[in-house]
Amino acid sequence: MVSIAENLNTIESRIRRACERCGRDRSEITLVGVSKKHPASAIAEALETTSLRHFGENYVQEYVEKRQILTGYPQAVYHLIGHLQRNKVRQLLDFPPHLIHSVDSIALIETIERIMAERYPDMRQNLLIELRIGDEDTEKTGMDPRDLDAAAQRIEACPHLNWQGLMLIPPLGQDPENSRPYFKKIHQIFDRVNQTRAQKLTVLSYGMSDDFEVAIEEGATHIRIGTAIFGARQY
Numbered sequence: 001m002v003s004i005a006e007n008l009n010t011i012e013s014r015i016r017r018a019c020e021r022c023g024r025d026r027s028e029i030t031l032v033g034v035s036k037k038h039p040a041s042a043i044a045e046a047l048e049t050t051s052l053r054h055f056g057e058n059y060v061q062e063y064v065e066k067r068q069i070l071t072g073y074p075q076a077v078y079h080l081i082g083h084l085q086r087n088k089v090r091q092l093l094d095f096p097p098h099l100i101h102s103v104d105s106i107a108l109i110e111t112i113e114r115i116m117a118e119r120y121p122d123m124r125q126n127l128l129i130e131l132r133i134g135d136e137d138t139e140k141t142g143m144d145p146r147d148l149d150a151a152a153q154r155i156e157a158c159p160h161l162n163w164q165g166l167m168l169i170p171p172l173g174q175d176p177e178n179s180r181p182y183f184k185k186i187h188q189i190f191d192r193v194n195q196t197r198a199q200k201l202t203v204l205s206y207g208m209s210d211d212f213e214v215a216i217e218e219g220a221t222h223i224r225i226g227t228a229i230f231g232a233r234q235y
Contacts, residue, residue: 004042005049007229008033015223018213029216032056032079034208034226037233040069046229047073056101056224058082060092067095081167081205081224083141086111093119100127101167101205101222104143106154109161116160124160128167128205133185142169145189152193165203165221166190176211183207183218190219 011031019026035043036058043066046052056079057063063080070076080092081101089111092100096116103109109127116125129151132142143151155163166189170182183206194200207215207223215223227233 002231003049004046004052004229007231008046008050008052011225011228014213015216018216022217024216028221030054030222032081032205032222032224033229034058034081034224035066035230036062036082036226037235038230039234040066042230042234043070043076044073047076052229053077054079054098056081056226060084060088063097064091064095079222079224084108089115093125096120096123096125098126099164099203100125101224102130102141103127104130104132104141106147106151109151109154109158113158113160120160124162126162126164127155128165128203129163130167130169131186131189133168133182134171140169148189148193163201165201165205166193167205169208170206170211176214179207179211180214180218183215183220187219 015029016026031052032054033046033052034056043055053075054077059082078097079099079101080097084100084102086108093115112125116123129148130142131145132140133145155161166186168182168186170179173179186206187204190201190204203222204220205222207220209225209228212223212225
């Protein structure tokens with residue numbers, strides 16, 4: 001059985017080659033290991049045997065359970081990358097993550113702000129806005145780009161939120177090149193937003209096990225890789 005460390009070595013080699021192809025430095029890329037449906041022991045193994053420090057979870061209850069188990073690993077950095085329901089925000093903020101990637105509505109923005117103000121008046125929660133771009137299934141999560149300006153204005157009025165960038169999940173496809181137009185589009189939106197902001201957005205979260213090299217070539221700063229690091233889901 002291939003170990004997490006061996007898998008990560010392979011991924012790191014591919015990341016570095018992708019960076020070389022497009023003239024980027026490896027330090028520009030944050031690798032988020034997607035540990036959903038894997039036990040807390042897999043995160044512990046990664047922390048003990050590799051340089052991986054960023055971990056992404058999709059489900060709030062699973063995230064909270066792992067945070068409770070892994071209190072002995074303060075070096076771990078946690079990301080919430082799955083769809084976040086408003087009724088789960090309070091539970092999530094029992095253990096505020098480093099970054100919430102999947103904010104997809106003004107109502108969710110307002111809920112996070114309200115609970116942060118109640119519970120952590122001296123803190124700001126980092127977040128990304130997830131966009132739904134192109135011809136994706138309309139039932140997919142993500143905000144319509146036409147609503148982004150209104151969402152940005154609302155975030156600016158929230159003293160307990162720190163908007164850092166954009167997140168995208170493109171339609172699934174056999175060929176990684178199918179993702180490239182979506183990555184290009186969200187990068188264009190990112191650049192447009194930054195033209196009007198004094199405090200620039202810095203994070204672009206896209207690229208998974210099947211297309212992360214294309215994502216790096218198209219400007220991703222955070223790539224989210226699960227199966228290629230941890231193997232098949234265990235539950």
